[in-house]
Amino acid sequence: MPNSLNRVAIAGVGYSQTGRRLNLTNDEMVRQAVTAAMADAGMTPADIDGVATMGGEAMSIGHLLGLDPLSYFFTSNGGPAFVEPAMNAYTAVAAGMAHTVVAVRLIRQQPGQADRNSGAVTMPATVGGDAQFTSPFGADAGAVAMIAGLEMTAHMAKFGTTEEQFAINASTQRYHAGLNDDALLRDPLSVEDYLNSRFVSKPVRIFDCDYPVDSSSAVIFTTVERARDWQHKPVVVEAGALSSLRDMNFYQLDDYATTSPKHCADLLWSRTDLTPADVDCAQLYDGFSIITLQLLEALGFCGMGESGPFVEAGHTRLGGSLPTNTDGGACNVGRRHGANFCIESVRQIRGECGDRQVPGAEVAVWTNAVGPFAGAMLLTA
Amino acid sequence: MATDSDVLYPPRPEPDALTQFFWDGVNEHKLLIQRCSNGHYIHWPKIVCRFCLSTDLAPAEVSGRGQVATFTQPVQPFHPYFQQHPGYVLAVIELVEQPHLTLVSNVVDVAAEDVRVGMPVEVTFREVAPGFTLPLFRPAATGS
Ligand SMILES: [Zn+2]
Secondary structure, eight states: OOOOOOEEEEEEEEEOOSSSSOOOHHHHHHHHHHHHHHHHTTTGGGOOOEEEESOHHHHHHHHTOOOOOOOOEOOSSSSSHHHHHHHHHHHHHHHTSSSEEEEEEEEEEOOOHHHHTSSOOOOSSEGGGGGTTTGGGGGTTTOOHHHHHHHHHHHHHHOOOOHHHHHHHHHHHHHHHTOOOTTTTOOOOOHHHHHOOOEEEETEGGGBBBOBBBEEEEEEEEEEHHHTTSSSEEEEEEEEEEEEESSOOOOOOTTTOOTTHHHHHHHHTTTOSSSSSGOSSEEESSSHHHHHHHHHHHHSOOOOHHHHHHTTTTTSSTTTSSOOOOTHHHHHHHTTHHHHOOOOOOHHHHOOOGOOOTTTEEEEEEEEEEEEEEEEEEOEE | OOOHHHSOOOEEEOOOOOTTHHHHHTTTTTTTEEEESSSEEEEESSOTTTTTTOOOEEEOOOEEEEEEEEEEEESSSSSHHHHTSSTTOOOEEEEEEEETTTEEEEEEOOOOOOOOOOOOEEEEEEETTTEEEEEEEEEEOOTO
């Protein structure tokens, strides 16, 4: 591990109850997730001295759960989802700022069309700031499927990716979800089911979108030395990388077909002697399915522009050369905003995945990315 | 609950000190983009040129010609106005003046299924409601 004082490992992972409109408070969801991760590791609050979160506020979480005094705390102001607090937790432990940091993501289901139709959510009649250059043209604030539409159109135009290939991707992930008791959508999804499904923002269909839920997730990072004391074999952080090509502006990317994952992936591979050929499974963010395809290319699992044929050939399916999104992905386990990809990587390396276990998995890569920013982490046994 | 103005108009821009020139230009049927003293174009307007850090910035009229960088057809927009205009084309337009100099707009005067990435387009100023003009883009006239 270049550039770090301590080698870092993951010692515990956990989720809150996850589903639609659970009517749980934010504090209750975070409590469930962090206590589940502590129980997974065998820790008590006294064993944790740092909090990094997206959703909620780090010091408040520390105090709520008796983790204080804290030696490290980070609260995200917006970024590439769970990988941002995760990277803060990892680097804080690596640098010796804290010995054990819990990374948290809390996310609530966004308002749906029913809320708008009922008048519970209204759209503004005037818009200032950056939105004055987007909303008057029908680019609604928060309508991220439109941005995915821009990316998907660009990828299809530049590389010839087909809607059948996106259908196979969705069907493959649903197959994996069928092997995961924790997935929310588990019924088989055929290529025809996908092609017959409704559009959200053409060419994006409903099955290209992650499934909005209330969820909280927690992952505990500590030193490799300390991790050996806990219940599970440590899962070691081999390398990590963050990338930002732009601010939070999704509407002015230089290249909608590839966006930021390439920069992030190049940084990741520069920090390890491992190569894409060493990876046993990949857990690649699928807020929209186009992002998973972009990440397959960026990480070098296939050539640039070749992710469609790569998926079509079955490489990403369990039993293929690179089982990908083996928990079913956020399209099927719900929008845990990247945390599920970290947690699934840990469980695969521990060998806990039952029917969906990748035999002998020792190296996994997980990512978050959307348009202008990305993050990636490489984990090993 | 949707109001009459929600139904009839897209969201109206609220210009600020940095962006007033852009909307004033639109109202005069001119496409004005911020340009620094070293010739770099910046959009959306900022206090500094991110290419050379010049703070000497002024509006400059551009040709209005460009190409469709990418596009999508939102099928379930949130805003009531756009719910009344299903199948509109939301596009990123790259202007000819500078690589990656882009605006968000709509492509009009062409069937959505005929819009293509790379299609040459030109600006057209449309009054979408009384006194409310937007810079939209249509297929470029042949030879323009
Ligand atoms: Zn400049």
